Amino acid sequence: MPELPEVETVARLVRPHLEGRRIERTRVAWERTLGGRSRRSFSQAVRGARIRSVGRRGKFIVMPLVRSRRKIGALVVHLRMTGRLHVEAPGVDPGPYARVGLGLDDGRWLHFVDVRKFGRFQFEPDPDQRLADLGPEPLGDEFTCEGFREMLAARKRLIKPLLLDQSFLAGLGNIYVDESLHRTGIHPLTRSDRLEVSRVRALHGAVQEVLEEAIEREGSSFDTFYRTPEGQPGSYQHQFRVYGRRGKPCLTCGDPIQRIVVGQRGTHLCPRCQPRPRARVR
DNA sequence: AGCTACTCCTGGTAGC
DNA sequence: TGCTACCAGGAGTAGC
Numbered sequence A: 001m002p003e004l005p006e007v008e009t010v011a012r013l014v015r016p017h018l019e020g021r022r023i024e025r026t027r028v029a030w031e032r033t034l035g036g037r038s039r040r041s042f043s044q045a046v047r048g049a050r051i052r053s054v055g056r057r058g059k060f061i062v063m064p065l066v067r068s069r070r071k072i073g074a075l076v077v078h079l080r081m082t083g084r085l086h087v088e089a090p091g092v093d094p095g096p097y098a099r100v101g102l103g104l105d106d107g108r109w110l111h112f113v114d115v116r117k118f119g120r121f122q123f124e125p126d127p128d129q130r131l132a133d134l135g136p137e138p139l140g141d142e143f144t145c146e147g148f149r150e151m152l153a154a155r156k157r158l159i160k161p162l163l164l165d166q167s168f169l170a171g172l173g174n175i176y177v178d179e180s181l182h183r184t185g186i187h188p189l190t191r192s193d194r195l196e197v198s199r200v201r202a203l204h205g206a207v208q209e210v211l212e213e214a215i216e217r218e219g220s221s222f223d224t225f226y227r228t229p230e231g232q233p234g235s236y237q238h239q240f241r242v243y244g245r246r247g248k249p250c251l252t253c254g255d256p257i258q259r260i261v262v263g264q265r266g267t268h269l270c271p272r273c274q275p276r277p278r279a280r281v282r
Numbered sequence B: 001a002g003c004t005a006c007t008c009c010t011g012g013t014a015g016c
Numbered sequence C: 001t002g003c004t005a006c007c008a009g010g011a012g013t014a015g016c
Helices: A004-018 A039-046 A145-153 A159-164 A174-184 A197-216
Strands: A023-028 A055-057 A060-067 A070-078 A083-088 A098-104 A109-114 A120-124 A258-262 A265-269
Touching: A004 A055, A004 A060, A004 A083, A004 A109, A004 A197, A023 A039, A039 A070, A039 A120, A070 A083, A145 A197, A159 A174, A159 A265, A174 A197, A174 A265
Parallel strands: none
Antiparallel strands: A023 A098, A055 A060, A060 A070, A070 A120, A083 A109, A098 A109, A258 A265
16 A cells, blocks of 8 residues: 555656646546545636646645646645556546546646545645644654654554554555564554663664665555556565565564554564563553 | 544455 | 455544
8 A cells, every 4th residue: 555655656757747737627537536525626626727746745645736827726645545646648548446537738637546445636725734734754854863752752652553643754654664663673562652762763764764765666566556657566565574474484583473453453573573562560 | 642443445355 | 166255454533
């Protein structure tokens, strides 16, 4: 499922096709993808507007729109589980799962394709407000080791659900959290305020490393869903050390990888490399 | 504050 | 082979 590295990859690959393009028409096959706005309102908002840039914030793709050089808002896209962006030549059938399409002034179409319909393709007049609740960017300068230590100490939550919380840190999902925790020898049920400073430092580094390596490999594709806009699978799934490896030997110690459920999420870990935190009795 | 349960969806898969 | 039942899972929301 698309997390920060996949979203970053998608943004990079569609950017050259979209920047500077004017939206001439719209096609909405599944209205809920618009996130509460009607077809009509969406179409009125974006038709005639120009895509100024293509960026990313957390797991959102953000495309600010201008109308005669005046900012009018942005397209804010979330791929969720199975969403994809395709830029197609005129006349290409986008398939049965195309939910929203934008006809561009060069004749091509930007299609939002999404099998499970969880994804969103929204027009936001005030994108900053929409994204205001997101935590820091894990690859941004503002995400410092010391800042991270303070963030973790200020909360009393289990580390895994906390790292998945987009208002705490923006962009991590199930895969990269499991991978980061394994690299650091931290059990997913460890309380955030009980992590030793040395572990925090290691985790800070591991999160950044894992994300950077995954971006280099254009994300992870372990099922039929995630593909780059060019239709290529990513290759980071070959680097997984725990995710989806239940029962297989840990690449560090050889013990079988375990799968547990934490906060309704499938969670993969090595019980030997990531020992369970000792319950503190008072 | 922080947890759990529920919802949205449908292709894939396990089991018969 | 063909059917059914169940599963996966980001994020929003409600309830405790």
